[in-house]
Amino acid sequence: MIAELGSFSLMVALAVALVLGIVPIVGAARGNTTWMELARPSARALFVLVVAAAACLVASFVRDDFSVLYVATNSTRALPLRYKLAAFWGGHEGSMLLWLLILSFWMFAVSLFSRHLPLAMVARILGVMGLIGVGFLLFILLTSSPFERLLPAPEDGRDLNPLLQDPGMVAHPPMLYMGYVGFSVAFAFAIAALLGGNLDATWARWSRPWTTVAWSFLTLGICLGSAWAYYTLGWGGWWFWDPVENASFMPWLAGTALMHSLAVTEKRGAFKVWTVLLAIFAFSLSLLGTFLVRSGVLTSVHAFANDPRRGVFILLFLAVVIGGSLALYAWRAPKVGLGERFELISRETLLLTNNVLFLVAAGAVLLGTLWPLFVDALGLEKQSVGPPYFNLVFVPLMAPALFLMGIGPLARWKKASLPEIGIRLKWAFGVSIVSALLLPLALGKWSALAAFGLWMALWVFAATVANLWSRLRSLSGGLASRLRSLPRGYLGMLTAHVGVAVFIGGVTLVKSYESEKDVQIDVGDTVAMGPYTFQFKGVEDGARENYIYGRGTFEVTRNGRPAGTMHPEKRQFVGQSEPSTVAAIDRGLTRDLYVSLGEAVGGTGSTAWIVRVYYKPFVDWVWGGCLVMALGGTLALSDRRYRLARSGRPAIEPALSATAPA
Amino acid sequence: MRYLRYLIPLAAFLVLTGFLFKGLWIDPHTVPSPLIDKPAPAFRLTQVADAGKTLSRDELLGKVWLLNVWASWCVSCREEHAVLVDFARTGVVPIYGLDYEDTRDAAMKWLGTLGNPYQASLFDPDGRVGIDYGVYGVPETYVIDKTGTIRYKQIGPITPEVLHDKIVPLVRKLNA
Numbered sequence: 001m002i003a004e005l006g007s008f009s010l011m012v013a014l015a016v017a018l019v020l021g022i023v024p025i026v027g028a029a030r031g032n033t034t035w036m037e038l039a040r041p042s043a044r045a046l047f048v049l050v051v052a053a054a055a056c057l058v059a060s061f062v063r064d065d066f067s068v069l070y071v072a073t074n075s076t077r078a079l080p081l082r083y084k085l086a087a088f089w090g091g092h093e094g095s096m097l098l099w100l101l102i103l104s105f106w107m108f109a110v111s112l113f114s115r116h117l118p119l120a121m122v123a124r125i126l127g128v129m130g131l132i133g134v135g136f137l138l139f140i141l142l143t144s145s146p147f148e149r150l151l152p153a154p155e156d157g158r159d160l161n162p163l164l165q166d167p168g169m170v171a172h173p174p175m176l177y178m179g180y181v182g183f184s185v186a187f188a189f190a191i192a193a194l195l196g197g198n199l200d201a202t203w204a205r206w207s208r209p210w211t212t213v214a215w216s217f218l219t220l221g222i223c224l225g226s227a228w229a230y231y232t233l234g235w236g237g238w239w240f241w242d243p244v245e246n247a248s249f250m251p252w253l254a255g256t257a258l259m260h261s262l263a264v265t266e267k268r269g270a271f272k273v274w275t276v277l278l279a280i281f282a283f284s285l286s287l288l289g290t291f292l293v294r295s296g297v298l299t300s301v302h303a304f305a306n307d308p309r310r311g312v313f314i315l316l317f318l319a320v321v322i323g324g325s326l327a328l329y330a331w332r333a334p335k336v337g338l339g340e341r342f343e344l345i346s347r348e349t350l351l352l353t354n355n356v357l358f359l360v361a362a363g364a365v366l367l368g369t370l371w372p373l374f375v376d377a378l379g380l381e382k383q384s385v386g387p388p389y390f391n392l393v394f395v396p397l398m399a400p401a402l403f404l405m406g407i408g409p410l411a412r413w414k415k416a417s418l419p420e421i422g423i424r425l426k427w428a429f430g431v432s433i434v435s436a437l438l439l440p441l442a443l444g445k446w447s448a449l450a451a452f453g454l455w456m457a458l459w460v461f462a463a464t465v466a467n468l469w470s471r472l473r474s475l476s477g478g479l480a481s482r483l484r485s486l487p488r489g490y491l492g493m494l495t496a497h498v499g500v501a502v503f504i505g506g507v508t509l510v511k512s513y514e515s516e517k518d519v520q521i522d523v524g525d526t527v528a529m530g531p532y533t534f535q536f537k538g539v540e541d542g543a544r545e546n547y548i549y550g551r552g553t554f555e556v557t558r559n560g561r562p563a564g565t566m567h568p569e570k571r572q573f574v575g576q577s578e579p580s581t582v583a584a585i586d587r588g589l590t591r592d593l594y595v596s597l598g599e600a601v602g603g604t605g606s607t608a609w610i611v612r613v614y615y616k617p618f619v620d621w622v623w624g625g626c627l628v629m630a631l632g633g634t635l636a637l638s639d640r641r642y643r644l645a646r647s648g649r650p651a652i653e654p655a656l657s658a659t660a661p662a
Numbered sequence: 663m664r665y666l667r668y669l670i671p672l673a674a675f676l677v678l679t680g681f682l683f684k685g686l687w688i689d690p691h692t693v694p695s696p697l698i699d700k701p702a703p704a705f706r707l708t709q710v711a712d713a714g715k716t717l718s719r720d721e722l723l724g725k726v727w728l729l730n731v732w733a734s735w736c737v738s739c740r741e742e743h744a745v746l747v748d749f750a751r752t753g754v755v756p757i758y759g760l761d762y763e764d765t766r767d768a769a770m771k772w773l774g775t776l777g778n779p780y781q782a783s784l785f786d787p788d789g790r791v792g793i794d795y796g797v798y799g800v801p802e803t804y805v806i807d808k809t810g811t812i813r814y815k816q817i818g819p820i821t822p823e824v825l826h827d828k829i830v831p832l833v834r835k836l837n838a
Contacts, residue, residue: 277671284675291682311686319679326672333668370681377684 003068003147006056010145013049013104014137016042020130024123028196036123040111043126046133047108054101057094057146061087067153070094070146076159078546078574086169087160092294092310093146098173099290100136102181103129110185110210117206124192125185132184135317143310162547162573162580168228172221176248179218180286183255185210187283190276191325194332199272204265207279209642211262212492215255216633222248223626234581234596236516236614238622241390246369247289253362254282257355264351268413270340271352273333278355280329284322285362291318292369343415350408357401364393402456402504405497406463410470424470428462443513443617453508461501464494492636496629503625509618516615520601522608529615532593533557534566538607539597547573552597552609556586568597568611592616696796697812702729702804703794710761710769710783717758717782719810726836728757728829729804730780730820731792733764734772736800742819743776749825750779755805755833759783762792762800805829807836 020042027035057070061084066072074090075083089098107129114122140146189207193199225248230238239245258278265275291314342348371385410424436455440446471490475482483491519527523538537553554566566584573580583596598610697703706718730746732739750757759780761769766785773783786792795804805814814832816824 273668280671315679315682315686318682322675323672323679326675330665330668330672334665370678373681373685377681 002056002059002063002065003149006053006060007141007145007147009049009053009056010137010141010147013046013053014134014141016046016049017130017133017137020046021127021134023127024130025127025195028120028123028127031120033119036119039123039126039130040114042130043104043107043111046130047104050097050101050104054088054097057088057097058085060147061085064157065153066155066157067149067151068146069148069150072150072154072157074160075157076546076574077156079157079160079165080545082167082170083160083165086164086173089173090160090164090169091146093140093144093148095173095294096136096140096144097146098177099181100133100140102174102177103133103136103184106182106185107133110188120196121192121198121203121206124195125188128188128191129184132188132321135321139310139313139317143313159546159573162571163232165546165573166228166232168224168232172224172228175217175224176221179214179216179221179255180248180251180289182210182214182217183251183258183279183283183286185214186258186279187325190279191328194276194325194328197332197335199276199336201266201269204262204272204275205641208259208262208266209637211255211259211279211282212633212637215252215259216630216637218248218252218255219626219630219633222252223623223630226626227623230619231583231585232581234583234612236514236583236594236596236612236616238619241368241387243369244293246365247292250362250365250369251282251285251289253358253365254278254285257358257362258282260351260358261355264348268340268342268348270342270348272336274352274355276333276336277329278359280322280325281359281362284318284325285366287318287321288366291315340414342413345411345416345418347408347411347413347416350404350411354401354404354408357397357404361394361397361401364397365390368393399452399456402460402500405500406459409467409493409497410463425463425466428459428466432458432462440512443509445513447512450508450512453504453512457501457505457508460497460504464497464501468494487639487641489636489639489641492632492634492639494632495635496632499625499628499630499632501625502621502628506618506621506623506625510616510622513617514615514619517613518598519611519613520608521611522606527611527613529613531559532563532615533560534593534595534613536609536611539570539600539609547571550597550600552584552595552611554584554595556593566593566595568595570597587620589620590618592619697804698815700812702806702810702812703791705784705791705794707784707786707791710759710766710773710785713766713785715782717784722758722806723810724808726755726805726807726833727781728755729760729795729806730757731760731762731795731797731800731802732783733762733800734768735764738819739801740776742801742821743779745820745822745825746779747777749820754830756781760791760795760797761785762797763787763789803829805832805836 020039023035024037024039024042027033027038059065060068060071061075062081064071064075064077066075070091070093071087074087074094079087088094107126110122110125110129114125117125186207189203189210193203222245225245226238229240230236258275258281261271261275261278264271294310294314368385368389374380406425406428407421410421432455436451436458439454440450443450471486472479472482475485477485515529517527517529521527521536523536526533526535528534533556535555535557537555539550539552541548541550543549549572550570552566552568552570554568556563556566564586566586568584569582571580571582581596583594585595586593592614594612594614594616596612598612600606601608601610702719704719706716709715709717732743746757757780759782761783764785764787766787769783769785773780784791789797795802801819803816803820804812807813813836814828816829820829
């Protein structure tokens with residue numbers, strides 16, 4: 001009964017979404033106020049209906065209703081409650097419902113925080129989002145309903161994939177989808193502006209907070225996913241360039257470009273066409289990512305054997321949404337005009353270069369991800385594209401972007417002077433290069449790559465500090481009050497840039513100085529790594545709620561002094577063939593110690609194991625940097641001018657306010 | 663002309679859509695084997711269970727059979743093995759093993775603990791026959807018809823779906 005209620009709720013939601021997708025947009029075209037006013041209540045009704053459907057699925061999980069196929073496939077009686085809740089998005093059907101849920105959440109948010117927008121704009125934005133909702137609702141109802149029955153109901157379910165039974169599963173997918181789907185708002189703004197023909201600075205100012213919040217969520221989501229992979233896969237890696245990760249990284253790159261481009265459009269009225277295109281790209285890449293992950297085109301063999309309709313449907317949907325918006329772009333964009341002019345050396349140019357680099361990077365990831373598909377479709381020789389390709393492409397693209405990142409925020413709009421920038425950044429440049437050359441020596445081994453990576457990180461950091469200093473110096477009062485008088489948007493940007501510096505520093509140090517050992521070890525044996533010694537004390541067996549485990553014990557000493565005990569685990573879940581690994585990690589600001597159990601070796605009676613031990617210097621800075629970036633986004637979001645957006649600010653600032661918040 | 667450049671993103675997307683559409687119908691894991699529809703390479707090898715007994719390709723002519731390449735060191739073979747043991751019980755088609763780059767002791771222990779789905783397993787310690795068959799990842803499985811021609815190659819573990827969708831229908835057709 002509950003499941004049928006869920007299905008019914010989605011059917012009503014489809015009807016509402018159709019109304020929302022058609023009536024207000026037509027109303028906006030005809031200037032019919034009543035029709036336009038339908039947008040907000042419809043969006044809210046849609047949200048309520050989708051929440052109701054989601055609640056039905058949650059209830060089915062909590063009540064162990066295994067007559068619902070999706071519940072039977074993704075849960076068991078023994079599954080702890082938190083994972084019964086997270087099992088919501090443990091499979092294809094639920095993930096699609098989560099997508100829809102978050103889309104309707106964003107629509108609800110737009111309907112609440114759009115009082116200052118003209119009615120026609122709101123009608124178009126919500127209408128476009130409603131149309132996207134129609135697509136997803138049709139997809140769910142026709143091919144992927146999580147409310148499908150399984151009769152007669154089995155005694156118990158097949159369990160959630162053990163790899164997913166982890167706190168990471170609770171937070172990572174919703175965060176990621178908040179980001180992915182959040183770009184639908186910026187997309188809808190862009191389409192609405194194209195439809196209405198009003199691509200101006202105001203449009204950019206309205207789009208900015210929505211883009212920033214989506215970007216912050218996406219950053220957090222990717223960060224959580226990476227941290228989760230790090231401790232759960234047992235290889236000590238934190239990024240694998242696999243298609244699923246790339247699917248989330250591409251919209252991030254496009255979204256980053258979009259954020260910066262929006263700044264220019266808002267401040268200077270330039271880049272309008274380009275910004276619209278980026279908004280379309282960011283969301284298109286989110287959709288494409290969903291397609292790649294969900295259709296099985298790249299990853300699994302049998303995703304389609306069961307139901308080829310799914311793949312065809314998503315592709316069709318993709319073609320309509322992306323193709324349609326690009327066609328609209330081709331039709332309307334030529335009339336928009338190019339906006340304010342600027343000189344070759346100006347903040348505009350620097351931001352444009354940054355944008356191009358990010359977009360090329362996204363293109364490179366797309367190419368690498370789809371390469372196997374191109375090769376297959378063209379019948380060429382099979383080749384695999386792995387981390388070496390991505391690393392090869394990424395370093396040369398990101399290095400100039402990072403260098404410009406130091407300069408950009410200090411350059412003047414419209415026309416900047418190189419000597420002036422040189423004077424303001426000479427200390428940052430000198431200090432960063434000298435410390436980058438010396439630091440690797442202090443760390444024990446000099447390598448050009450380590451020095452270069454550190455220079456990039458230190459340069460971004462030092463240039464950001466120089467920027468802040470130049471702003472603070474011109475103000476009066478104590479440090480705290482000076483800081484408080486700076487716009488939050490500006491502080492948010494600086495914070496995010498510092499996050500990038502932290503991230504690059506972490507990546508460089510862990511890549512250059514990590515070490516690993518793969519050893520066979522028996523009780524009492526030790527493994528030495530740097531100043532640390534790990535003594536193996538054995539593996540003891542036990543059982544918890546829904547799995548049995550082997551728990552290893554390692555005594556760690558540093559230069560002979562005790563430095564703690566570590567307990568890596570091997571878990572065997574009920575009803576699953578493959579065991580899963582939970583690495584033991586001793587985290588620290590400057591290094592992680594990482595131990596994971598491989599296989600038991602020798603027959604019964606043997607106590608020997610294959611064990612992997614890693615020493616990972618500064619690896620936590622990788623995620624720390626991402627957190628700081630997301631924090632920067634949040635800080636920018638709290639900027640006062642988004643709250644006072646109604647006040648009549650001039651659309652374009654005079655070119656003189658050189659270090660205005662970006 | 664000026665308007666044409668605004669069409670570039672759309673054109674690029676349409677090309678991409680074409681590829682994605684084609685991708686829907688391609689199994690990303692198939693590597694077309696040059697040996698399909700070619701005679702299975704000849705061999706004469708000793709059996710795992712008995713170093714004194716040999717088996718050659720020509721002795722198997724006249725029936726449809728599966729050649730399953732396995733090894734005791736191979737992790738995914740373990741996953742596949744249970745499927746094979748069940749499948750062997752149905753008696754749809756005889757399965758012969760090719761024990762690839764393995765030792766006799768380890769192989770016998772493996773068959774002893776996990777069950778033996780094979781009519782016989784060929785012992786190929788230096789992987790020569792494996793190379794003739796183009797084995798590059800274990801497990802791999804070949805369907806060979808009555809005339810000794812390779813009709814299908816499965817790379818990676820056999821799953822119940824593969825049996826149900828590909829191998830069983832093919833064996834039925836070849837036997838008809």
